[in-house]
């Protein structure tokens with residue numbers, strides 16, 4: 001079963017408080033999501049493999065390390081996942097970015113795919129699927145399945161807030177995928193909103209409501 005990591009760094013938790021606050025403006029919400037994404041990227045890249053290299057300093061030879069292994073790919077789920085991309089790229093600027101567009105049918109809550117554009121070498125990369133909200137898990141499961149259908153084998157899921165229902169759904173359908181979150185909330189309401197959550201992440205990021 002995939003592991004769940006709660007990124008409980010005080011800076012992440014502090015910023016998440018203001019992300020949740022209904023009085024936070026669109027501008028501040030966007031900036032805070034960007035900042036938390038950078039901090040979470042620090043956690044999610046912790047297990048990147050290193051290889052030894054020698055480097056010549058001005059005075060001696062130093063035994064050093066550089067990142068090795070697979071190159072990274074970021075896969076934001078549109079729309080709301082877009083809000084976390086730049087923050088992660090601050091730390092891993094060489095990552096390529098692929099987009100998967102999904103929206104939840106408002107009645108059935110089932111994910112509907114409307115867009116997919118991925119790097120040509122996506123199956124060779126270690127992927128981070130990004131979405132601020134993991135509610136029923138339908139969208140994350142569909143995005144991960146879309147990547148697996150393209151022969152991708154290595155991926156992690158990064159979300160700001162998860163409902164227990166969403167975590168269980170991803171663990172059941174994709175037990176090979178580890179999940180990184182800033183918080184696990186209480187439950188889903190009848191409309192599939194995470195409680196207490198932060199409302200609709202896409203609308204709050206882009207000011208559409």
Ligand SMILES: O=P(O)(O)OC[C@H]1O[C@H](OP(=O)(O)OP(=O)(O)O)[C@H](O)[C@@H]1O
Nearest residue numbers: 078079080103104135136137138139202
């Ligand atoms: O776990 P789930 O039940 O699938 O719900 C989570 C999805 O819902 C939201 O997207 P939404 O459908 O609101 O689209 P948007 O990002 O365009 O607003 C959110 O950004 C996730 O993608």
Ligand SMILES: O=c1cc[nH]c(=O)[nH]1
Nearest residue numbers: 135193194199200201
């Ligand atoms: O609470 C929720 C659930 C799904 N999508 C959101 O943006 N918020």
Ligand SMILES: [Mg+2]
Nearest residue numbers: 200201202203
């Ligand atoms: Mg939305």
